[in-house]
Amino acid sequence: MNSPHAATAESVAVLGAQTVSKAFGGVQALRGASLVLGAGEVHGLVGENGAGKSTLIKVLGGRIAPDSGTVLLDGQPVRLSGPADSTRRGIGTVFQELTLLPWMSVAENLLIGREPRFPLGLIRRGALAGEAEAVLAGLGIHHIDPRALAAEVSLAERQIIEIARVIIRKPRILLLDEPTSSLVEREVEWLFARIRELRSQGTSIVFTSHRWNEITSIADRITIFRNGKEVGTYTAIDETEAITLMTGRRVEAMYPPLPSVPANAPPALAVSDASLGGAATFGFSLAAGEILGIGGLAGQGHRELFTGLFGAPPLKRGTIRVDGKPIRIARPSDAIRAGLGIALVPEDRKGEGLLLPLPVRDNLTLPILGRISTFGVIRGGEEARMSREMISRLKIRTPSAAQPVGTLSGGNQQKVLVGRWLLAESRILLLYDVTRGVDVATKHEICELIARLAQEGKAILFYSSDTEELAHLCHRVLVLRGGRVAAELTPPALTAEAIVSAAIRDADAA
Amino acid sequence: MPMPRDPADLPKHGRRRPRAAHIVGQNIGLILAVTILFLSIVIFAGMFLVQQDRLPGSFEITSTVNNTMPLALAAIGQTIVVLTRGIDLSVGGVIDLTNALAAIFLPGSVLHMIIVSILIIVAGGLAGLVNGLIVGLGRLQPIVVTLATLSIFQGLAIRVLPQPGGSVPTGYTEFLVNTSGPTALLFLGLAALGWMVLRRSRLGVDLFAVGNDEPAAIALGVRAMRTKILAYTIGGMLYAVAGLFLAANATGGDATTGDDYTLTSIVAVVLGGVNLFGGRGSAVGAICGAFITTMIVNILFFAHINPLYQSFYEGLFLVIAVVFGGLIGRLVRRGS
Ligand SMILES: Nc1ncnc2c1ncn2[C@@H]1O[C@H](COP(=O)(O)OP(=O)(O)O)[C@@H](O)[C@H]1O
Ligand SMILES: [Mg+2]
Numbered sequence: 066m067n068s069p070h071a072a073t074a075e076s077v078a079v080l081g082a083q084t085v086s087k088a089f090g091g092v093q094a095l096r097g098a099s100l101v102l103g104a105g106e107v108h109g110l111v112g113e114n115g116a117g118k119s120t121l122i123k124v125l126g127g128r129i130a131p132d133s134g135t136v137l138l139d140g141q142p143v144r145l146s147g148p149a150d151s152t153r154r155g156i157g158t159v160f161q162e163l164t165l166l167p168w169m170s171v172a173e174n175l176l177i178g179r180e181p182r183f184p185l186g187l188i189r190r191g192a193l194a195g196e197a198e199a200v201l202a203g204l205g206i207h208h209i210d211p212r213a214l215a216a217e218v219s220l221a222e223r224q225i226i227e228i229a230r231v232i233i234r235k236p237r238i239l240l241l242d243e244p245t246s247s248l249v250e251r252e253v254e255w256l257f258a259r260i261r262e263l264r265s266q267g268t269s270i271v272f273t274s275h276r277w278n279e280i281t282s283i284a285d286r287i288t289i290f291r292n293g294k295e296v297g298t299y300t301a302i303d304e305t306e307a308i309t310l311m312t313g314r315r316v317e318a319m320y321p322p323l324p325s326v327p328a329n330a331p332p333a334l335a336v337s338d339a340s341l342g343g344a345a346t347f348g349f350s351l352a353a354g355e356i357l358g359i360g361g362l363a364g365q366g367h368r369e370l371f372t373g374l375f376g377a378p379p380l381k382r383g384t385i386r387v388d389g390k391p392i393r394i395a396r397p398s399d400a401i402r403a404g405l406g407i408a409l410v411p412e413d414r415k416g417e418g419l420l421l422p423l424p425v426r427d428n429l430t431l432p433i434l435g436r437i438s439t440f441g442v443i444r445g446g447e448e449a450r451m452s453r454e455m456i457s458r459l460k461i462r463t464p465s466a467a468q469p470v471g472t473l474s475g476g477n478q479q480k481v482l483v484g485r486w487l488l489a490e491s492r493i494l495l496l497y498d499v500t501r502g503v504d505v506a507t508k509h510e511i512c513e514l515i516a517r518l519a520q521e522g523k524a525i526l527f528y529s530s531d532t533e534e535l536a537h538l539c540h541r542v543l544v545l546r547g548g549r550v551a552a553e554l555t556p557p558a559l560t561a562e563a564i565v566s567a568a569i570r571d572a573d574a575a
Numbered sequence: 576m577p578m579p580r581d582p583a584d585l586p587k588h589g590r591r592r593p594r595a596a597h598i599v600g601q602n603i604g605l606i607l608a609v610t611i612l613f614l615s616i617v618i619f620a621g622m623f624l625v626q627q628d629r630l631p632g633s634f635e636i637t638s639t640v641n642n643t644m645p646l647a648l649a650a651i652g653q654t655i656v657v658l659t660r661g662i663d664l665s666v667g668g669v670i671d672l673t674n675a676l677a678a679i680f681l682p683g684s685v686l687h688m689i690i691v692s693i694l695i696i697v698a699g700g701l702a703g704l705v706n707g708l709i710v711g712l713g714r715l716q717p718i719v720v721t722l723a724t725l726s727i728f729q730g731l732a733i734r735v736l737p738q739p740g741g742s743v744p745t746g747y748t749e750f751l752v753n754t755s756g757p758t759a760l761l762f763l764g765l766a767a768l769g770w771m772v773l774r775r776s777r778l779g780v781d782l783f784a785v786g787n788d789e790p791a792a793i794a795l796g797v798r799a800m801r802t803k804i805l806a807y808t809i810g811g812m813l814y815a816v817a818g819l820f821l822a823a824n825a826t827g828g829d830a831t832t833g834d835d836y837t838l839t840s841i842v843a844v845v846l847g848g849v850n851l852f853g854g855r856g857s858a859v860g861a862i863c864g865a866f867i868t869t870m871i872v873n874i875l876f877f878a879h880i881n882p883l884y885q886s887f888y889e890g891l892f893l894v895i896a897v898v899f900g901g902l903i904g905r906l907v908r909r910g911s
Contacts, residue, residue, distance in 0.1 A: 128793075128794055147793075147796065148793065148794050148795065148796045149796030149798075152796055158794075160794055162790075162791075163791075164788070164790075164791035164792075164794040164795055165788075165791065166783070166784055166787035166788055166791060166792065166854070167787055167788065167854075168783075168787050168850075168854045168855045169783060169784070169787060169854075170597075170601070173780075177780060177784070177795060178780075178795070178796065180780075183775075186776075187772065187775040187776060188775040188776070188779075188780070189775075190774070190775060205584055205585055206585055207585065207586065207587050207588055207589060208585055208586040208587075208588060208589030209589055210589060210590065210591045210592065212591075212592070212594065212597040213592070213597065214600075214601060225585075251584065251585065252585065254584065255584050255585050258584070
């Protein structure tokens, strides 16, 4: 973080916001916020969901006009008339909501506005794909088919195209709003390599992310936002202090102390001879009250393991024992009957699991409707009571139980999923990357909740794309590689570095 | 701390589907339209052969083409509006109005006819501009706006030509809809060429962008409002040309003759594989859709279906086309 760039950053400001305010209807998104972006620096912007980061980036990107306050470009006040205007002035923006056009090809999206043309100015449609292929290859992207429709490629690929589209316009100032929320590690590394390259060429960059490790590994300076305004700008700050500043509440530590696992607790879940596709097999057992982490390089089949245990779809091979008895899990209803519940972050935060337009209440009680119904009619009073209790127990932030779940923040949607399985009396929770894309304050709450659930005797299988979280929140971590358990780490050997180095060793061996 | 970097960064290779697969997948609506058109022509030719002991000849082809011209032009205009995720119900009114104007003002010298034709197209463009301005600046629902202007344009048409009548010079008719051969196909060729140019212009990209995702298009610097206004304006001009062709066909004017085109232009657009939710479709598809609509009428005629039931069958085919098109589209996407 104390890179040489930080020193120059103070001296030359290329882009700034001065006491900018913006309201949407009754919501005051920005309240006199300021930000100074130095020449050639990477400026991290962090804050809870709703702190106003995206609104500020939209103001700087010319997408919305502030109610009051000024935008300064090279020290001069400017009025950005629209996205095209800010692009012309050398500001490139990747907005948080992707702006790809779904029914147009990757190439058309990438090159929009700068397509190859005939002498008279007509677009050479036949040359689009070839040009896009070359442009993408120049950025180290080879795996995306430029002829495919944007709607046909994965969310991560869409995000990469979006970033590429902005970078190839060679902006002087690059604004990136949560560009990594749908990327896996190697893709994040790709982006960071591009960011470092651009920084070395003098580009000034604003970068927002909910993953603290990303911020500390790429940002020269960090500005913390709370409640529509900056709290301060720092060159070095540790995570707990940052969280305290973001939330305005004193946070002792990001991760709660772990309850101890009762000695010789019987295994609640045991898996043997499991295969994630290849010939290699592995097994593990998980005790009641234990949090067992699963680590390893991305793409090692973690997700398949979690969905496999839930029967959606079932594991290709393997024996599953619950409380010592072998069971067959062919579909989710088998898993639910056996006491398993799953919460995972779907790739696009929609679908899988939650019925977004329906109220929190209905989403919570979905699997237990049979239990709380008489002759098929739901006992409304009981349903209301159960969901109210769960909302307060899990600290789900919602105006009421009748709120459509789709309007909650990502972290609170996760809590609803967990709450559903608690109501269903699941004793084994499969938590797959539940804190992904969740702001730090809510993440802190979720971590505390997980520790509390373990204390209550739930058996928890846990995967996170954040290695730090695996190291701190788990009693034990299994590092998977090539379909085998490559390392089993327990304290004091259980550290983020140890998980990573186990994975590196494996990667080298592979 | 982040997971270790894969030494290879992003994958060095990725799945590339064959070009043909992309072309088929991305033009499935058009391919379907061409197929249906082909089938309907075969069925029609078969019925004709059975009942007339010969295949349809130059006369039948010429009259089919001439009868379809107004619809084809209206459907192209409708396509351009639908591409922006809009819809234009005022088609019928604009055709009524321009048809009435043509019947009254066209007779005269060649130069006079040229000038009047241009002015009528401008009038159609102005009608479209009104739609576009209300939809664009007022941020109102296109369906409501154009339903209202439909009535207004119909009213104006009646004012211009209270009784069917007026006249269109024979030379004018022969130029647009030559009865001795399907020369009107030339105009369709021109329209298709115009479409290809539009597709390769900034405006064309903007039309598709706005229909794909308007907020995203705006974030990309597309002037969405201007694009929509232009779409309705170009639409209006094309309906005016349709009105001229209709007048040339009938060698006279009628202030209600265009009314059907509101519905049939939408039928043709859907049959032509243009997505009603915007952002997908082509004028070539719309032209096919127009011809399919005519062929359906022809087939119903030869099947001795009471003309009173014609709109019943048109509606039925529309529903089938929408359901079938959606199914095929989904299958193709799943298979990919
Ligand atoms: N277009 C909008 N309409 C209404 N409210 C909005 C809109 N955009 C943002 N907000 C509100 O403004 C606040 C700040 O949002 P945002 O800038 O997206 O925060 P962040 O990016 O830090 O999570 C939130 O309370 C959000 O609900
Ligand atoms: Mg945001």
